[in-house]
Amino acid sequence: MSEQILGMIGLYGGAAFGILGWWFGRRMAKKQRGLDELHDHIWQKARSISWYFTLGSTYVLFSLILFGIEIKAGMLLGIIMLVHMASWGIIGVILSINMNMTEPLKPSRVKFGISIVAVSLIIFAILSITTGNWWFLIASIPPSTLGLISALTPDKSVTD
Structure with a gap:
C-alpha cells in the first residue's frame, strides 16, 4: 500500500x-x-530526434521480452517515457548550446558522448531488469555524466 x-x-x-x-x-x-524562431526550431528538431531514441528503446525492450524477461506494463511505459523525455531534453540542450556558441561543437564528440550515455543506460537498465535490483541504475550516473561532459565540452585544440 x-x-x-x-x-x-x-x-x-x-x-x-x-x-x-x-x-x-x-x-x-x-x-x-x-522565444523566437530559432528556439522553436531547436526544440522541434530535438523532439524529432528523440523519437529515434524512443524507437530504439522500444526495440530493446521488446527484445528483452522475447528473451523471456518479464517486464510489467507500467515499467515498460515508464522506461519508454523516461527515454523519450530525457533524450528530448538532452538533445535540446546540446542543440541550444551548439547554436549559441561562437565555435560549434564537433559532431563526433557529441555522438561519442551521447553513445556513452545511451550504452551505460542500456547496460545498467538490463542489469536492473534481470536482477530485479533497481539500484544498478544509480551506477549509470557516473558514465552518463562523463558522456554529457564529453559531448558538451568544446574542443580546446581549436586555434583562433
Whole structure:
C-alpha cells in the first residue's frame, strides 16, 4: 500500500514539477526575448530526434521480452517515457548550446558522448531488469555524466 502511495506522489508530483519548470522556463525566456524562431526550431528538431531514441528503446525492450524477461506494463511505459523525455531534453540542450556558441561543437564528440550515455543506460537498465535490483541504475550516473561532459565540452585544440 505504501508503494502505491509513493508511486502516486512520484507520478503526479513529477508531472507537477515538470509543468512548473516548463512554465517558469518559458516565462524567463519570454522576459529575455528567447522565444523566437530559432528556439522553436531547436526544440522541434530535438523532439524529432528523440523519437529515434524512443524507437530504439522500444526495440530493446521488446527484445528483452522475447528473451523471456518479464517486464510489467507500467515499467515498460515508464522506461519508454523516461527515454523519450530525457533524450528530448538532452538533445535540446546540446542543440541550444551548439547554436549559441561562437565555435560549434564537433559532431563526433557529441555522438561519442551521447553513445556513452545511451550504452551505460542500456547496460545498467538490463542489469536492473534481470536482477530485479533497481539500484544498478544509480551506477549509470557516473558514465552518463562523463558522456554529457564529453559531448558538451568544446574542443580546446581549436586555434583562433
